Structure formats: C-alpha cells, structure tokens
Amino acid sequence: MTDTAGRGAFDSGLTTPDFAACLSMGLQPVALVQGFYVGQLGAWSGYRANAVHTYPCPWGWRGTNEHPPPGWLGTQDAVDEAWTTAFATAHQRMVQEAESLGAHGVAGVQVEMGHPASEQSTEVHLYGTAVRLAGAKSGPLWTTRIAGHKLAKLVEAGYAPVSVLYARCTAAMYEGCYMEHYGSNMVPAGTALTPVQDVHNLARTRALQQAWQLAGGHSLYDVELSAHEAEGQTMYVTCQVLGSLVRRVRPTLPLGTPVSTVALRD
Amino acid sequence: MTDAPAPRSAFADRAHQEADLGELGRLLAQTHGAGDIGRGCTSHLSLDEVLLLHAVGLEPASVVTSTSAVTVPPGVWTWNTGQVQEADYAFAEAFGVTRDQLRAQAKQVGALGVVTVDIELQLDPHRFVITMLGTAVRAATDEHGNAHFPVRYPTPFLCDLSARDFVVLSRSGWYPIDLVAGASFVHAPRRGLGAAIGQATQNVELTPMTETLYAARELAMGRLQQEIGRVRGTGLLDVRVVDRPMGFAHHVIRFTAVGTAVKLLAEAHVHPELEMVVPVDDRVVAFDARNLD
Numbered sequence: 160m161t162d163t164a165g166r167g168a169f170d171s172g173l174t175t176p177d178f179a180a181c182l183s184m185g186l187q188p189v190a191l192v193q194g195f196y197v198g199q200l201g202a203w204s205g206y207r208a209n210a211v212h213t214y215p216c217p218w219g220w221r222g223t224n225e226h227p228p229p230g231w232l233g234t235q236d237a238v239d240e241a242w243t244t245a246f247a248t249a250h251q252r253m254v255q256e257a258e259s260l261g262a263h264g265v266a267g268v269q270v271e272m273g274h275p276a277s278e279q280s281t282e283v284h285l286y287g288t289a290v291r292l293a294g295a296k297s298g299p300l301w302t303t304r305i306a307g308h309k310l311a312k313l314v315e316a317g318y319a320p321v322s323v324l325y326a327r328c329t330a331a332m333y334e335g336c337y338m339e340h341y342g343s344n345m346v347p348a349g350t351a352l353t354p355v356q357d358v359h360n361l362a363r364t365r366a367l368q369q370a371w372q373l374a375g376g377h378s379l380y381d382v383e384l385s386a387h388e389a390e391g392q393t394m395y396v397t398c399q400v401l402g403s404l405v406r407r408v409r410p411t412l413p414l415g416t417p418v419s420t421v422a423l424r425d
Numbered sequence: 426m427t428d429a430p431a432p433r434s435a436f437a438d439r440a441h442q443e444a445d446l447g448e449l450g451r452l453l454a455q456t457h458g459a460g461d462i463g464r465g466c467t468s469h470l471s472l473d474e475v476l477l478l479h480a481v482g483l484e485p486a487s488v489v490t491s492t493s494a495v496t497v498p499p500g501v502w503t504w505n506t507g508q509v510q511e512a513d514y515a516f517a518e519a520f521g522v523t524r525d526q527l528r529a530q531a532k533q534v535g536a537l538g539v540v541t542v543d544i545e546l547q548l549d550p551h552r553f554v555i556t557m558l559g560t561a562v563r564a565a566t567d568e569h570g571n572a573h574f575p576v577r578y579p580t581p582f583l584c585d586l587s588a589r590d591f592v593v594l595s596r597s598g599w600y601p602i603d604l605v606a607g608a609s610f611v612h613a614p615r616r617g618l619g620a621a622i623g624q625a626t627q628n629v630e631l632t633p634m635t636e637t638l639y640a641a642r643e644l645a646m647g648r649l650q651q652e653i654g655r656v657r658g659t660g661l662l663d664v665r666v667v668d669r670p671m672g673f674a675h676h677v678i679r680f681t682a683v684g685t686a687v688k689l690l691a692e693a694h695v696h697p698e699l700e701m702v703v704p705v706d707d708r709v710v711a712f713d714a715r716n717l718d
Contacts, residue, residue, distance in 0.1 A: 176705040179705075180446060183446035183447060183450070184446045184447065184449055184450030184453065185447065185450035185451065185454065186450060186453075263454075263457060292450070292453060292454045292457060293450070293454060294451060294454040294455075295453075295454040295457040296454070296455070296457050296458055297457075297458060298457045298458015298459075299458060301457075305472055308705065309472055309473070311446050311449045311450075312472075312476050313472060313476070314449045314450075314452055314453050315449055316475075316476055316479050317463075318463075319453060319456050319457075319459075346496050346498070347496070347498070347511075348495070348496060348497050348498055348501070348511035348512070348514050348515045349495045349496065349511075349514050349515045349518035349519075350495060350496040351493070351494065351495055351522070352494035352495060352496055352552055352554075353494075355492075355494035355552065355554060356492050356493060356494045359492035359494070359554070359556060360490070360491070360492050363490045363492075363558070364490070367467060367488055367490070370467060371465075371467060374465060374467070376461060376465045377461055377465055378461075378463060378464075378465050378466045378467070378468070378485070379465075379466070379467040379468065380468050380470065380472055380475050380485070381468070381470070381471055381472045381475075382467060382468055382469040382470075382488060383469070384469050384488065384558065386556070402467075402468075402469075403472065406459075406460070406461035406462075406463065407461055407462050407463025408452075408456035408459050408461075408462065409452075409456070409462070410462065410566075410567065410568035416480055416481075416596070417477060417480050417592060418700055419593065419596075419697040419698065419699050419700070420699060420700045420701065420702040421699050421700075421701050421702070422702055422703075422704050423701055423702065423703050
C-alpha cells in the first residue's frame with residue numbers, strides 16, 4: 160500500500176470482503192469521503208402546485224358557494240426541486256472531495272435523507288470510499304453504491320459505474336366534487352376513478368421521466384422506487400427514485416449460468 | 426400462450442468460471458472515461474437480480490408502472506348475507522385493467538415480459554386501488570447481436586417472482602405466463618339473538634364465521650383456477666393469500682389470492698444440483714426512502 164495523498168493511513172467504509180476484492184482489482188482505498196447538504200423548504204412551497212389538468216363537475220355545476228370548485232391535478236415542483244437540488248449538491252461535494260484526493264471513483268456510496276429539524280428542512284448525507292484505480296486513464300470520477308465482488312461482477316457483465324442518481328415527483332389532486340359523485344352510490348361498481356388513477360400514475364411516471372432525463376442515455380440499475388400517499392381533501396402521492404447509473408463498455412456474452420447453492424451462514 | 430421450444434439455456438454448456446479480479450480491475454481502468462455503447466434502460470431490480478437475469482439471457486428494458494382505481498358503492502358493506510358481488514366485480518376489474526396496462530407498456534418498449542412485479546392492493550369502502558410496478562425485460566444480445574433467451578412470447582409475460590426465483594424456475598424447464606388473481610368478499614351471517622345470549626359464557630366456535638371463510642375461499646380459489654386456465658398455465662407459484670375480515674366491515678370476509686401462473690415448456694422437469702458455499706459478499710446497505718414526505 161502506498162500513501163496516495165500524503166494523509167498517512169487510509170480510511171474507508173468498505174467491509175472486509177469488499178476491501179479484499181477491491182485490492183485484488185487494483186482499487187486502492189484513499190479515504191472516506193462525504194457530501195452534506197442541509198436546507199430549508201421555502202414557506203408555502205408545500206402549498207403551491209402546478210396544475211396540469213382540471214376535472215369539471217360531473218353534474219355540470221360551476222363553482223359556487225354551495226358547491227365545491229372543480230378538481231385539479233398538479234405537481235409540487237418547488238418541493239421536488241428542493242430535494243433534488245439537495246441531493247445533487249451533496250453528491251457534487253462528495254465528488255469534489257474525492258477528486259481533490261486524486262481518486263478515480265467512489266465505491267460503496269451510502270445515502271441518508273431526512274428532515275433533521277422539522278418538515279420544512281431537508282438534509283442529505285452521502286458517504287463512500289474514494290478509490291484510485293491502478294493504470295486508469297483520465298476521465299470523470301464515477302460513484303456507485305456497490306463495491307468489491309459485486310463491482311467485479313458488474314464489470315464482468317460488461318458495465319462500468321457512472322454515478323448515483325436521485326429523482327422524485329410529488330403529485331397532488333384536489334378531488335372537488337368528483338369523490339362526492341363517486342361515493343354517492345349512483346355510480347355502479349367498477350367504474351374507473353380517473354382522478355385517483357391520474358395522481359398515482361403522474362407521480363410515478365414523472366419521477367421515472369426525470370430519472371431518465373438525468374441518466375443522459377446511460378442505464379439506471381438498482382432503482383429503489385417508493386411511493387407514499389397522503390390523503391385529505393387533497394391527495395398527495397410522492398414517488399422517489401434512487402438508483403445506480405451504469406454504462407456498457409464492452410459487448411459481451413451473458414454471464415455463465417449461475418450455480419445453485421445452499422449458503423452456510425452464522 | 427408461448428411457443429413451445431426446447432427451453433434449454435444457450436449458456437448451459439458454458440462452464441462456471443471463477444472471475445479474475447485483477448483482469449476485471451484492468452478492464453475497468455482501461456475503460457475509465459470511455460463512452461456508453463449500450464442501450465439505456467431503467468430497472469428497479471437490484472444489481473444482483475440484473476446479473477442473475479443476464480445469466481439466463483435477459484436484460485432490463487424499462488421500469489413499467491400502472492394504477493387502476495375503481496368505485497365500490499359504500500352501501501354494499503352494510504349487514505347482509507351472501508357474496509358482495511359489487512366488490513368481487515370491482516376487484517376483478519381493477520386487477521385486470523392494471524395488468525393490461527402494464528402489459529401494454531411492456532409491449533411498447535419491446536419487452537419479452539415484466540419480472541418482479543410489486544402489487545399493491547388498497548381496498549377502501551368506496552374504492553379499490555391496485556398499483557403494479559415491475560421491470561420490463563428484453564433478450565440480452567452478444568457481440569454479434571444474437572439473442573439467447575430460449576422462449577418467445579407472443580405477448581409479454583407478467584410475473585411477481587424475484588429474479589432468483591425466475592432463474593431457478595427457468596433452469597428447471599418452467600416459465601412464467603401471467604399474473605392471476607382470485608378474490609371474493611362474503612358477508613358472515615349474524616348469530617340469532619338467542620344463540621348469542623345462550624353462548625355468551627361458553628367457549629364455542631363461531632360457526633357462521635368459519636363457514637363464511639370456507640365459502641369465500643371456495644369462490645376465490647375457483648376464480649383463480651379459471652384465471653390459470655384462461656392463460657393456459659399448468660400451475661401457480663408464490664401465491665399470496667389474504668383471508669381476514671375487512672377492517673371497515675368486520676362482518677365481511679375478504680379472501681384474495683394472487684400469484685404467477687407457470688407452465689412447463691421443457692420436455693421434463695430438471696432438478697438443479699446444489700453446491701454448498703460460504704458467501705463472502707456483504708449486503709449493500711439499503712436506502713430507506715419511506716421516512717421522506
């Protein structure tokens with residue numbers, strides 16, 4: 160082992176098997192690098208929605224004091240932008256820290272996101288192990304959530320890591336008088352509830368579209384997609400996507416047939 | 426539903442080889458900063474699952490998702506006897522529409538099928554919402570552009586099996602055909618007032634509830650069998666059964682069964698040989714996004 164950055168001993172978040180595999184691949188750990196971002200969600204950002212569709216009254220009423228206004232469907236772009244900016248900034252800070260150490264990549268990236276103080280705050284914390292790759296050409300630094308043997312399998316399958324990616328969409332739907340209509344026992348069973356379908360589909364589709372745009376033509380693997388629904392008079396569906404971007408670097412035969420095993424563990 | 430070729434993997438003869446980590450590291454170094462020569466895709470599979478599917482000749486194409494929400498007149502949950510036919514119909518309608526939309530999306534991206542479909546059932550008094558999300562997969566090609574997945578499906582298959590299960594299944598000669606479901610909602614009759622009072626101090630079986638459970642099961646499993654027959658499957662795997670009273674109407678028993686219809690396409694079932702191993706890979710720490718709003 161050589162002292163790659165004049166820092167003395169290296170520090171790393173790699174597990175022991177991953178450390179051993181990385182060394183075998185010529186990946187030398189340099190340091191545990193981190194990227195933080197703590198922010199605030201702007202006042203009212205949770206109440207602003209960009210409407211993309213309206214639902215007229217099924218009985219033909221226009222909004223009056225006695226009758227609810229028409230329903231609508233929209234996205235809460237300000238909230239989503241706050242979170243995606245928080246992630247992108249923290250990621251960029253982690254990358255800069257690794258670059259300053261002369262690393263070629265960051266392996267074993269872990270992501271923590273949450274509200275540190277209140278629901279109006281955002282905190283993103285990324286950390287991983289910066290590694291130098293013996294004999295690597297110059298190029299943009301890569302980040303990946305995997306390390307060790309799984310990274311080796313990825314390369315064996317013909318892929319190389321690009322970066323960790325995060326995208327999200329919060330869709331909102333105000334039901335207006337639609338739900339009164341559907342809950343009135345006048346509508347037969349099995350009738351499509353278009354506004355509810357729309358808010359679910361919009362959140363998931365937009366989040367995936369955003370991820371696809373951020374992917375820039377690379378493949379997005381290992382996606383963790385979570386959708387959370389909060390219902391009141393306005394229904395909110397938040398869909399988040401976290402995944403690993405990879406690029407294919409060589410055409411290759413599929414991997415050999417896996418061997419069935421019985422794993423012996425503690 | 427499927428062509429019936431000999432579904433022997435094109436790679437079955439390829440011996441398992443230990444990877445040379447040093448060589449892979451040199452490959453990674455050589456390609457540092459190189460461009461992407463592949464077709465982009467999205468996948469909600471873990472990397473382990475991607476690699477497993479790659480080994481049987483499949484690769485991810487796109488994440489596909491679909492939601493269907495349908496009405497249930499709230500009045501159907503009041504005390505009554507017999508089946509809640511409106512709820513039975515609403516469930517079948519919502520499940521069928523969601524499944525068809527998911528298949529249409531898979532077809533749109535040129536996929537062979539959709540694997541590891543997550544199915545979320547949200548059954549409320551006035552509506553049923555069913556969401557499905559999975560990864561559409563296509564045949565992986567070699568450097569000559571040849572695909573090696575041995576089965577050609579006329580329409581994309583859907584399955585909720587994990588990638589590991591898919592690999593074990595296909596190596597045994599079996600293949601998934603479609604997602605199927607059977608559901609029934611049945612009112613449990615009340616005991617008579619005299620019986621309720623007379624049995625108040627006794628440990629007794631609540632016969633009407635037990636009988637309703639059996640009735641609900643018979644109906645739901647019968648529908649499941651019809652569905653398996655409709656898609657020309659020979660069996661069902663990984664069935665998930667929920668049989669309990671509805672939370673908002675305790676006198677109504679819900680019995681839902683969802684699983685993947687499968688079919689043997691090889692000449693005979695093949696039993697895999699098992700080796701014992703000591704794993705040295707560690708689990709990637711998972712991201713928990715559920716705490717975010």
